Amino acid sequence: MSSSADQKTSDYLFTFECPDRLGILAKVANLLFEQGAFVTESFHYGDPQTKTFFARMVFNDDVLRSSIEGLREKVSALGKELEMKFALRRADYRPKVLIAVSKYDHCLNLLLTKWRAGALAIDIVGVVSNHNDCRSLVEWYGIPFHHFPITPETKPQQEAQILDLFATTGAELLVLARYMQILSDKMSRELEGRAINIHHSFLPGFKGARPYHQAHDRGVKVIGATAHFVTGDLDEGPIIAQEVKPIDHTFTAEDMVLVGHDTESVALANAVRLFSEQRVFLNGQRTVVL
Template identity: 60%
Template sequence: MRSYILSFSCPDRLGVVARYSSLLADAGAFITEVSNYTDPVTERFFLRCVFDDRALNVTMDTLSQRWQAVADELNATWVLRASDDLPRIVLAVSAQDHCLSALLTKWRAGALPAEIVGVVSNHELSRGLVEWHGLPFYYLPVTKETKPQQEQEILSVFSELDGELLVLARYMQILSDGLCQELAGRAINIHHSFLPGFKGAKPYHRAWERGVKVIGATAHYVTADLDEGPIITQEVRPIDHETTVERMIHLGQDVEANALSQAVRLHCEQRVLLNGQRTVIL
């Protein structure tokens, strides 16, 4: 018995649920989990469904073809894949490795439904950690002058490893508009601030100057607009007037690692669907 995940979004209309559910029922797909949501503002319908093949009476290729016809009718954007067909992830990191360490630990423990296939970095500092986990490490130094060539190397590695998702685990380089467009919907970043506040550099310093009582981190999809991509997860930690910038940074590292790990897990489980500049988490 093998399970599959179907996720899709489409303009809301009468009969959407009937169309997809009757198709699965006719094919003998045994539904085990369903989540759906209709946005009353955008008038779009979102659904995630898990089913298994215990009673399937057609091949998955045939089922996919039948669903494609329905998806065309519904004008749906969709993904259908086996639950054990784990997304292939490439990680990018700079000097700080706390997010990288958290992701590698969860992956090694089987708590991350993904296959991490390699790590790229503009620093050598994480090579030992990465190679200890048995993964290839790609050192790609960058300067302002070499940025276009370095980004092409990132894309080459991503393609060579058959990557499906690029995770910026505190990769402290701003991606070019071209690279953002190339990886649209396939790149997740962690920003060490509770966006949309304190975008850009040194958010903890600016948060301290403003005397905030809560610090946070935001995992979001990467877009050409810096720190403006659709938000997937956010986590916060309370602080007070005695909390120094240094202490905020240390507390924030845990928050960043947790938020990013959660976002990657949700993406890999096909629970994140784009709704314009927002996301629906099912």
């Protein structure tokens, strides 16, 4: 903390989850008050089924009475009492993101556009693909492109390459932007809570391949897309964001695919934004978004 009159105020993001009980918010709020953390945003939710409490707070250090590390130590001490898992970081922190794509570039293109425009507060550390189709687009943005071909026989080695790239770049999130490969159980477990997929259907309906054709066969009146965390079960991961578009009986399956490009791109970009702002909490098979 500095007493300088022209010291710039910094914002910090504090998120936590713990077993729900009486007085959690009061204890946390009192600690922040005593330390001079000026809270500007506060959202919380107690799940009556899982008995878990989730919270996301933003505060500034304008009148903070100690250093951030000093505050972190006090939060850690309270965290032991409350069995709390927490994160405390600057609000302008940009998580490092690795993107995986195959041939379809619509989801990738919106992510890159929003990133370049500053609408996604992330640092894209690279794009990996099993094809070369998106190389020119990625390199035009000045982002490293990694071509990792894959066959059924080389799948373990190719996934090891992706995991190694994830580690060496310091990536915190893998985004499957229409990456048309099913991750192995091993890779899904290693990236639990750190990999987001876009499925071109409004889950839990129409899982697996050709969902638009499945939807067309059933005569649906809305189509959608679902961004979810990756798990070992195909298209079963906790849902983060969804988008829908109305259609009618005149739409062919091919028309639906084209309309779906918008819902897929927007749903995935929203999910990445929510993750980057640390708004998404895993809650069993579901998510809490604050």
